[in-house]
Amino acid sequence: MKFFRSLLAKYMLIILLALSIVQIAYFVLALFIMGVAKTEEGINKTRYGEDSNKNVIEEKWHAEANKIKAIELEVVEQLFENWRGKYPEASMFWIGEDGTLLKEVNVKEQLPSEWTPAYTTKFIKERYDGDPFTVIAFLGEDETNGFIVLEIPRLVLNPPLKNVYQQYGTFVFLGVICIIIFFVSISFLFFRGIRKRLLKLQDAMEIRDVDGIPIEMHVKKKDEIGQLELSFNRMVCELRESKNREQKEEQLRRELIANLSHDLRTPLTKVRAQTYSISKEELSDEGKHAVKALETSIVNIDGLIENLMSYTLLMASKYKFEPKETNIIRFVREHMTTWYLVFEKEGFEIDVELNSFEENKWLVDPLWLGRIFDNFFQNVLRHASSGQYIGVKTESTEHHDAFVISDCGKGMNNESNAKGAGIGLSIVDIMVKGMDLEWEITSSASGTIIKIKKQKGLSK
Structure with missing residues (x-):
């Protein structure tokens, strides 16, 4: 249980959550792409059968154009109609032997009514390996019958996965960015919380109450920082108890010194009076010298007592x-x-x-x-x-x-x-x-x- 309350466990949970979200997102994305691709592939197969291959389309267009024997408008229209049913997105037109535009179906751009050799060459050059996919075939076996053109948008002929990427690639990229931002945000909030708690602990260490002792903290969590806060509070309690003991001992010491000073000065005064009385008597030189030394000692002791009292008062800021x-x-x-x-x-x-x-x-x-x-x-x-x-x-x-x-x-x-x-x-x-x-x-x-x-x- 102690491990699960720790900061390490919380950060590992964030890492696992981020990895899980990434994996789930990739899995869902893969399913979505595969589903869309299969759907488009099914639509293409239903619509075109096996004729979605560009080479197959080109071969069939040439083959059906060469089979036409009677070069008549109705025959060409029927050919166009058949291909339009198979490829609804396709556009087709017929240019006669003299360069005249004879028939067009589903053509969205404006085509000239008369095609010169120069324009025809330019058209072939622009359409080569371009979009739309373009196939040009001569009618019948004689090149003088003119030619027919089939154009199909390449998007229709692209592989399903490529179409899905073109349509949804931006959303996939944005999704990855969102996942990264989510993980960075969670990490930022996690470490910001740790930093705020550490700064709060630092402030508590620097703030002092009237006794010069730090103030206790309110512990909300039981992780590593919470344990540090508890240790800090215990230290504050010990400091306060030590401060109280020190103040009591200081008070006792001052009272002891004051009492001792008073008790010492009372007999010292009596000794001084007796010394003075002795000095009035008839004494030998040795006795007079002893009395003088005694008076000097009394003065020194009195000075020591006075210094002791003064020092005690100064240290207690009572002087x-x-x-x-x-x-x-x-x-x-x-x-x-x-x-x-x-x-x-x-x-x-x-x-x-x-x-x-x-x-x-x-x-x-x-x-x-x-x-x-x-x-x-x-x-x-x-x-x-x-x-x-x-x-x-x-x-x-x-x-x-x-x-x-x-x-x-x-x-x-x-x-x-x-x-x-x-x-x-x-x-x-x-x-x-x-x-x-x-x-x-x-x-x-x-x-x-x-x-x-x-x-x-x-x-x-």
């Missing part, structure tokens, strides 16, 4: 984004001021050189941009403290304006006790791209250079 036109030079200068004392306390050499761009107004979210610079500055403190240098400068080229942050540390690939830079840079990447900016980082053993770029000619 608030409010872009507005900002004087970027003033913003970076003011933001750098908040970090100046921090770097100065750590003994950094600070090199700030902020020159105006051709266009100082950038369409950015100040909170996002501030978070980006905070991450970079924190990374410098964590990973490049050995270099004791930070530079913040502007750069303008033909293609872009940029802020360049550089340090003289041991590079991003160097082992460090401070962890979490990977999440921080991931946050930077998401935020930079979200504000239609670009960034690049170059790091080596002699330091790290970070650029935040805005291409020129782009809309704000």
Whole structure:
């Protein structure tokens, strides 16, 4: 049963149908031609007997013309009458010895009343092997008695099959053309249906619902394309189930991170308070160093928690984004001021050189941009403290304006006790791209250079 529902079975049925129609048509046509031919052959035999052969007709016409002894009008008329009864389509006429037209029977063309030798020669030449079939015979045994002419249309003397072909050949040709057109039309409709279903399947693959998942198709047939549509629907169902599971897992993950962040910050605050209390006590130098390391670890952990929360919100598109036109030079200068004392306390050499761009107004979210610079500055403190240098400068080229942050540390690939830079840079990447900016980082053993770029000619 599965095979009979397939496209292969349907197309084989079309082929067999076409071949059957052709064979049936040829069989019917052959019967028709044979029937008509036999009918005409029977009519000819009934009408002419065995005298439908041209050679026989010619011999008999000459023989009966030579038998006439008394050359009289009544005798010739009787001869014409006898032949007219046998061949109703025949025409006959008698030309006398002096070239005078003496008698004509069933002649449809206009014959001259006087026949000259030149006209007689012309007539014989035109009728030779032409249509109608023409026989000229002299009366009696003496050529001076004149001659009689018998003319019969060749259609009457043609074989029955030839007559049938001449009469019905056009219909046979048109019938063959119709059969070919019928088969081509059926094949066209068959393949057009397949093409429409495949295009519909393609459209279903490209159309997405609100969740970005293809829409299921309505399956009407159970052939190969129908099975493909069923498989497509199963795939869509699996994708939707997977999407739902992913959304549920994402929701659980966000809730877990939020709860963990809250749960971690509560004891972290207590640890920070206890550390502050301990720092007020009389401690040895080793104790003071341990307390300072503890405070640094607390700050790092707090930064990690903050980064984790920010990254989770950004990935869920829940982090608030409010872009507005900002004087970027003033913003970076003011933001750098908040970090100046921090770097100065750590003994950094600070090199700030902020020159105006051709266009100082950038369409950015100040909170996002501030978070980006905070991450970079924190990374410098964590990973490049050995270099004791930070530079913040502007750069303008033909293609872009940029802020360049550089340090003289041991590079991003160097082992460090401070962890979490990977999440921080991931946050930077998401935020930079979200504000239609670009960034690049170059790091080596002699330091790290970070650029935040805005291409020129782009809309704000």
